[in-house]
Amino acid sequence: MRRLPAALLAAALTLGPTLPAHAATPLPPGGGCLPAPQGTAPDIPWPQRQLAPQRVWDLTKGQGITVAVVDTGVDAHTPQLAGRVLPGADVAGSGTADDDCYGHGTFVAGIIAAAPAPGTGFTGVAPEATILPIRVTSPADSTLTSTALANGIRRAVDAGARVINVSASTSVPDAGLAAAVQYAEAHDVVVVASAANGAQEGDPVTYPASYPTVLAVGAVDSTGQHADFSQTGPYLALVAPGVDVVSVGPRGAGQWQGSGTSYAAPFVAGTAALVRSYHPQLSAAQVRHRLEVTANHPAAALPDPALGWGTVNPQAAVTAVLPEEGAAGATVVAPPPARAAAAPVRDEVGPVLAILGVLALVVLIPGAVMVSRLSAAGRRRGWRPARTAERRP
Structure with missing residues (x-):
């Protein structure tokens, strides 16, 4: 059984009341759980401002779509997720997965589906x-095995997930993990995975991100630039915000802040949920294609090793009309056929009448003036005939 480093679990996300920058600190010793977040983000975080998923919320908020978070569990009592977290499954132990010691899975789930709440501008993509x-680690052991990860993907498929988010990776190919990804594809499930954070450690190929049917996601900062830790490669499909990202934590209200491709992937998973909700007729392959071709493309040959097809665009992903989808895509209303402009009817009478009218005015106006002058003279004489001088011989 191969073990893969769970770098995503090796650091805790901590926030003070003023939301300081992410600080990587070890997990509490002895397998202890992280405390609830103490800070709150009152304003809209930069990823939500830039991606603006609320532009399509009149059309879809992801309703009817189940997104599996294959991770450390998700706290079902976190206020912005309450009521929309299923019991799930713990493949690393037994029982359910609707609690979260480490907080990582809850943070990821919040990016996907946190609902609006008073006092904070943070919301998920598909609220x-x-x-x-689906828990693939245990509180007693923060390491993650490829076997548990593969089992988690299969369990998510069998439980009815339409989208699966995997914010974990290994640099060692594994037949069981590859088979689990194929199992998801055979059941028409979109799998989204983080590309990992080893760009400065040799940029190794990572799994499951590099499998052909997986949407591999890298991270960008608030300027849209490639994050220096985000791994690159020809398999990279998309990028999303992954630096100073805000989301929720377990055991209470408030938010944390963190950086990593782990937190870029759920922006894509949330967008996939929006698309699957609004376009239920599309296959998993068509959803992947739609996310790629509607991304904000970089000025480079596509896919770019560092940016893939570009930054995910929720509005375009939901609303774009793609001719290649044919009958499975949005219905296109054809415009009426073009017609030649009707030739104007020649007016034979109008010009004649116009000329006669002008002539009448030329004749009548002087006459009217003469009559007016005579009438005025007659009124002055009391309408008596004018006297005439008779000249005698």
Whole structure:
């Protein structure tokens, strides 16, 4: 059984009341759980401002779509997720996965589906999607095995997930993990995975991100630039915000802040939920294609090793009309056929009448003036005939 480093679990996300920058600190010793977040983000975080998923919320908020978070569990009592977290499954132990010691899975789930709440500008991409937590680690051991990850993907498929988010990776190819990804594809499930954070450690190929049917996601900062830690490669499909990202934590209200491709992937998973909700007829392959071709493309040959097809664009992903989708895509209303402009009817009478009218005015106006002058003279004489001088011989 191969073990893959769970770098995503090796650091805790901590926030003070003023939301300081992410600080990487070890997990509490002895397998202890992280405390609830103490800070709150009152304003809209930069990823939500830039991606603006609310532009399509009149059309879809992800309702009817179950998104599996294959991770550390998800706290079902976190206020912005409450009521939309299923019991899930714990493949690393037994029982459910609707609690979260480490907080990582809850943070990821919040990016996907956190609902609006008073006092904070933070919301998830698809705030009416349902979260299916699949725990692949145990509180007693923060390491993650490829076997548990593969089992988690299969369990998510069998439980009815339409989208699966995997914010974990290994640099060692594994037959069981590859088979699990193929299992998801055979059941028409979109799998989204983080590309990992090893760009400065040799940029190794990572799995499951590099499998052909997986949407591999890298990270960008608030300027849209490639994050220096985000791994690159020809398999990279998309990028999303992954630097100073805000989301929720377990065991209370408030938000944390963190950086990593782990937190870029759920922006894509949330967008996939929006698309699957609004376009239920599309296959998993068509959803992947739609996310790629509607992304904000970089000025480079596509796919770019560092940016893939570009930054995910929720509005375009939901609303774009793609001719290649044919009958499975949005219905296109054809415009009426073009017609030649009707030739104007020649007016034979109008010009004649116009000329006669002008002539009448030329004749009548002087006459009217003469009559007016005579009438005025007659009124002055009391309408008596004018006297005439008779000249005698």
